[in-house]
Amino acid sequence: MNISKNAERKIQRKIKRCQVLIAKETKLQFSEVPTENVVICNAGLSTGLQQEVLLEEVLRHAHSLENVFFPPGKSYCYLRFESAEIARTVCERMNGVAPLGQDGCVLLMSYCISLPEKGNNTFGGRTPPGLILVPDFVNEKLESALQDLVDWEEDMEIGSNLKHRRVKHYGYEFLYGTNNVDRNKPLDRKIPSICESMWEKLRHMYPTLDWHVPDQLTVNYYEPGQGIPPHVDTHSVFKDPIISLSLGSDVIMDFRDVKGNHLNVDLPRRSLLIMTGESRYGWTHGITPRKMDTVRCNNSLTIRKRKIRVSFTFRKLQDGPCHCQFSSLCDTHQRDTEHRKDLLKENAAQVELENVHNVYNHIAKHFNKTRHSPWPRVEAFLKSLEPGCILLDVGCGNGKYLGLNSSIVNLGCDRSDGLLKVCTDRGFSVVQCDCLALPFRSASVDACISIAVIHHLATETRRMQAVAEMARVLRPGGRALVYVWAKNQEADEKKSSYLRQNKQNNKPRKGNKIEKDTTEMDGETILPIHTNRTQFQHQDLLVPWKLRNVECSEAGPKVTFLRYYHVFNEHELQEMCGKIGEILVEDSYYDQGNWCVVFKKIA
Ligand code: MN
Ligand code: ZN
Numbered sequence: 001m002n003i004s005k006n007a008e009r010k011i012q013r014k015i016k017r018c019q020v021l022i023a024k025e026t027k028l029q030f031s032e033v034p035t036e037n038v039v040i041c042n043a044g045l046s047t048g049l050q051q052e053v054l055l056e057e058v059l060r061h062a063h064s065l066e067n068v069f070f071p072p073g074k075s076y077c078y079l080r081f082e083s084a085e086i087a088r089t090v091c092e093r094m095n096g097v098a099p100l101g102q103d104g105c106v107l108l109m110s111y112c113i114s115l116p117e118k119g120n121n122t123f124g125g126r127t128p129p130g131l132i133l134v135p136d137f138v139n140e141k142l143e144s145a146l147q148d149l150v151d152w153e154e155d156m157e158i159g160s161n162l163k164h165r166r167v168k169h170y171g172y173e174f175l176y177g178t179n180n181v182d183r184n185k186p187l188d189r190k191i192p193s194i195c196e197s198m199w200e201k202l203r204h205m206y207p208t209l210d211w212h213v214p215d216q217l218t219v220n221y222y223e224p225g226q227g228i229p230p231h232v233d234t235h236s237v238f239k240d241p242i243i244s245l246s247l248g249s250d251v252i253m254d255f256r257d258v259k260g261n262h263l264n265v266d267l268p269r270r271s272l273l274i275m276t277g278e279s280r281y282g283w284t285h286g287i288t289p290r291k292m293d294t295v296r297c298n299n300s301l302t303i304r305k306r307k308i309r310v311s312f313t314f315r316k317l318q319d320g321p322c323h324c325q326f327s328s329l330c331d332t333h334q335r336d337t338e339h340r341k342d343l344l345k346e347n348a349a350q351v352e353l354e355n356v357h358n359v360y361n362h363i364a365k366h367f368n369k370t371r372h373s374p375w376p377r378v379e380a381f382l383k384s385l386e387p388g389c390i391l392l393d394v395g396c397g398n399g400k401y402l403g404l405n406s407s408i409v410n411l412g413c414d415r416s417d418g419l420l421k422v423c424t425d426r427g428f429s430v431v432q433c434d435c436l437a438l439p440f441r442s443a444s445v446d447a448c449i450s451i452a453v454i455h456h457l458a459t460e461t462r463r464m465q466a467v468a469e470m471a472r473v474l475r476p477g478g479r480a481l482v483y484v485w486a487k488n489q490e491a492d493e494k495k496s497s498y499l500r501q502n503k504q505n506n507k508p509r510k511g512n513k514i515e516k517d518t519t520e521m522d523g524e525t526i527l528p529i530h531t532n533r534t535q536f537q538h539q540d541l542l543v544p545w546k547l548r549n550v551e552c553s554e555a556g557p558k559v560t561f562l563r564y565y566h567v568f569n570e571h572e573l574q575e576m577c578g579k580i581g582e583i584l585v586e587d588s589y590y591d592q593g594n595w596c597v598v599f600k601k602i603a
Contacts, residue, residue, distance in 0.1 A: 011096040015108045018042055022076055029113040034088040036066075036081045037112045044077040045070050047102040051077075052292035052303045054100060061093045062086045064300035067123075069115065075102075078115050082300075087111065123264050123296040128255045130277030131265070134205065137272035138198070143247050147310050149192050150219050165226045170217035172317065179234045179331075181216060183317060191217045191314070198245075198272075209276070211241055214314035222251070222287070224306040230256060230286035232329045233275075235322035238315040241276040249309035252293040255283045258328050266295055269309075282326035327537060340540055341459075343526045348458035351527075355542060355564035356456045357415050363561055364418025366547050368398040377591050378451055379404055381481045381598070389446040394435050394470060395453030399423040402430075411445070413438065435466045440473045448473070448480035452594070455484040455566050458540070463566070464576055471583045476603040479586070482577075483594045487536045487567040491590045529562065536567050568595045 018041035019030050028039065043049040051070055058065055058079065067080040081087040095109040127133065138146070150168055167174075170191045172181040191214060199213055216238070220228070233242050246267045253273070255263045267273055275285070292303045322332040344351060360367065378401060385391060387407035396402060396412030397419050403410070403426070412430040414420055423430040433439050435453060448470040457463045470480050530541045542562035573595045574588045587598040 008096070011106075011108065015041055015110055018076070018108055019110060025074075026116055028116065031111040031113055033111065034084040034091070035111040035113060036084050036087050037115050038079040038081070038087050038091060039110050039112050040077045040079070041108040041110055042075060042105065043101045043107055044074045046073055046075045049077065049100055050290065051294050052290060054079075055294060055301060055303045056292075057094065057098055057100060058090055059302065061090045065302075066300070067115075068294065068301060071116075080115060084111075123266075123294060123301060125296070126263050127265050128257070128263060128279040128283045130275065131255075131279035132206070132209075132274040132276065133265070133267070134272040134274070135268055136270055137201070138245065138247075138270050140270070142194075142197075143270050145194060146192075146245070146312060147247055149194065150221075150310070152221065165223075165228065166221040168219045168221075170219070171214075172216045174216070174218050179231075180237050181317060183319070191215070195312075195314070202243075202272075206274075209241075209274070211243070211274075212239055212316040214243065214316050216315045216317055218313045218315075220311045220313070222249075222306075222309045222311070224249075224291045224308070225289055227287035227289035230254065230284040232281070232284050233315065235281060235324060235330045236320070236332045237317065239318040240280050241274050242280055243314040244273045244275075245312040245314075246271050246273070247310045247312065249307035250293070250295075250304060251287055251306060251309050252295065253285055253287055255279070255285050257283045258326070264294075266293075278326075281322075281324040282329065284329065325537070337538070337540075340526060344458045344540060347526070348462055351458045351564050352456065352462075355562055359545065359561040359563050360416040361418040363545050363547055364398075364416060364422060367419070367545075368422045371398055371400055374400055374404060375451070375483070375591065375594075377589075377596070378449065378481065378483065381449065382408075385447050390444070391447045391449070392438075392440065392445045392470075392473060394438065394448055394450040394466070395456075396423060396428075396430060397452075399426055399428040399430065401449060401451065402426075402428040408447075435469060436462060438469045438473050442472050443475045445473050446475055446478045448478070449482075450480070451483045452485065454482065455568065456564060458564060458566065460576065464580060467577055467583075468580050471580055471599075471601055474601040476601050479598060479600045480583075481596065481598050482573065483591070483596050484568045484573055485565060486590065486593055486595045487539055487569055489535055489593045491570065527564065530565075539569070540564075540566050570595065573597050 022028055022039065022041060023030070030039070040049075040054070043054075049070075051068060054077070055065065055068060062081060064082050064086065065079065066082055068078065070077045079087075079090075081090065091109050091111070094107055096106050098107045099105065100107050152166060152168070169187065170189050172183065172186055174181055195217075202209070202211070222228075246269055248269060250266065250268045253265045253267050255265055265273075290306075292305050294301055295304050296302075322330055324330055327333040382391065382401060382405045385405060385408050389408040391405075391408050391410050393399075393401050393410070393412040396414050399412055399422065402412050402423065410429065412423055412428055413433045413435070414423070414430065415432065415434055417432070420430050420432055431439060435450070436457075450466070450470060454463045454466045457466055467482065470482075474480060527540055527542045528538045530536065530538075530543045532544060541564075543565050545561045545563055546558050547561060574585050574597055577583060577585050577597055577599055582602050583599045584602055585597050585599045589596050
């Protein structure tokens with residue numbers, strides 16, 4: 001196609017504008033000369049461009065395509081070709097010509113030096129840990145026999161037709177509202193006996209696989225273009241593994257874990273998918289509603305049309321809680337968490353008294369011996385304060401931050417008699433109080449710090465109240481620094497000093513091994529007890545402090561005290577501070593196992 005010089009200049013200008021925006025977001029380096037990497041600058045997931053539609057057009061001009069990547073929610077996407085030459089051919093034919101942009105706009109394309117790291121889509125190469133895929137598990141004869149078995153017209157009872165696909169249940173009905181089954185109401189329709197030959201085969205092929213003959217079957221009927229949203233089969237309702245047979249059509253199934261990994265797994269027609277372990281509990285699976293899939297074939301990406309696909313998903317009911325490690329996808333974990341939150345709400349003050357204040361009083365001396373070195377960034381905050389400033393350290397502990405800047409007025413407060421005694425012995429000015437009600441006039445101090453304190457408060461309301469009290473006593477324009485323990489002790493990819501102190505953790509890791517959940521429910525307490533120096537499994541928990549009982553003798557038996565903690569998720573602290581009026585979060589960061597914010601009282 002011939003484009004006039006004027007139109008071409010116009011397109012070049014538009015591309016330049018797009019490049020500026022993309023470079024801001026991605027730090028991508030564009031290239032004037034052809035490279036094998038191409039950015040589509042004005043079309044992507046957010047403009048409604050479908051990968052398959054783009055590929056169909058690209059493959060009309062190129063005999064091969066190495067990779068394609070659509071970043072989520074963005075108005076651009078990437079292509080990688082085998083050579084700069086092929087990329088140039090495609091760009092010459094499509095740039096400023098192909099009407100695949102929003103509302104039929106032409107595509108704007110540009111070369112770049114390299115693609116972002118996440119742009120390395122696998123397309124069927126890798127699978128999640130624990131996933132087994134058995135190709136050709138059933139032959140064509142059994143395939144059609146199974147498909148014929150399902151009488152889709154038989155009963156059109158409520159629930160058999162979902163909005164986006166047809167389903168049918170055997171053994172027990174799967175209830176989509178609760179993602180559960182009613183185990184007291186088995187269906188008359190049992191799993192067809194023809195399936196039994198498959199269990200024989202499975203036993204033979206995988207003699208060591210731990211599985212149970214299923215008692216529940218869901219058959220799904222997918223027209224091309226239909227899919228199933230990402231989900232995890234309810235942990236506490238079905239045993240491991242989940243087994244699923246694909247009939248009638250190949251399809252790409254999308255697996256995603258909580259770390260953001262996304263794998264496209266190609267499920268060929270007549271294959272058996274066995275999801276065990278991590279792939280069953282720690283990854284969601286789903287099928288994107290579309291008519292074509294992108295698949296890798298002979299080192300090139302290509303598109304494959306979907307046909308009518310029928311899946312047979314076999315499951316074995318189980319009764320009782322799940323004990324997996326994948327808390328964010330686990331219904332048992334979530335139910336326990338909700339239950340604990342309710343109990344904490346009712347008993348907050350009691351938990352803080354028993355598992356915070358009383359504990360610190362007992363361990364004060366020992367605690368003092370273990371807390372010498374200040375955190376460098378807290379020290380830097382204190383040293384940045386103007387001479388003559390009044391500083392209030394809320395929850396000052398043994399006073400380790402009260403002597404770092406002698407040009408300011410250092411005041412500390414704490415609830416623990418034991419710790420206050422340590423402070424007065426060291427000559428610091430301290431008062432005893434609860435951080436929920438500070439005995440200071442409003443707008444009376446220039447700066448506040450609260451280091452590792454509010455994670456000892458048992459409800460969000462109380463944690464907010466503590467921050468609101470700091471905000472109240474600050475003068476307008478005054479600043480505060482708050483540190484709380486992070487649930488993720490490796491958020492900056494370095495181990496926090498907390499984890500480093502675990503000798504086990506310093507040993508090299510074995511492969512992809514998942515760490516054992518060492519947190520367990522104690523019969524007597526409402527909270528799980530944490531195993532020291534390991535990653536946190538829960539947000540509200542008790543952390544042991546071991547101490548030789550001084551009241552007995554130096555050689556006496558070790559006594560374990562349990563301290564209550566609420567460990568914070570990423571963003572949780574900022575978001576909480578954001579809900580408090582009169583303050584502005586100026587900075588937030590991760591520092592050696594803590595989430596931290598600096599906020600300012602609005603003038
Ligand atoms: Mn499923
Ligand atoms: Zn679970």
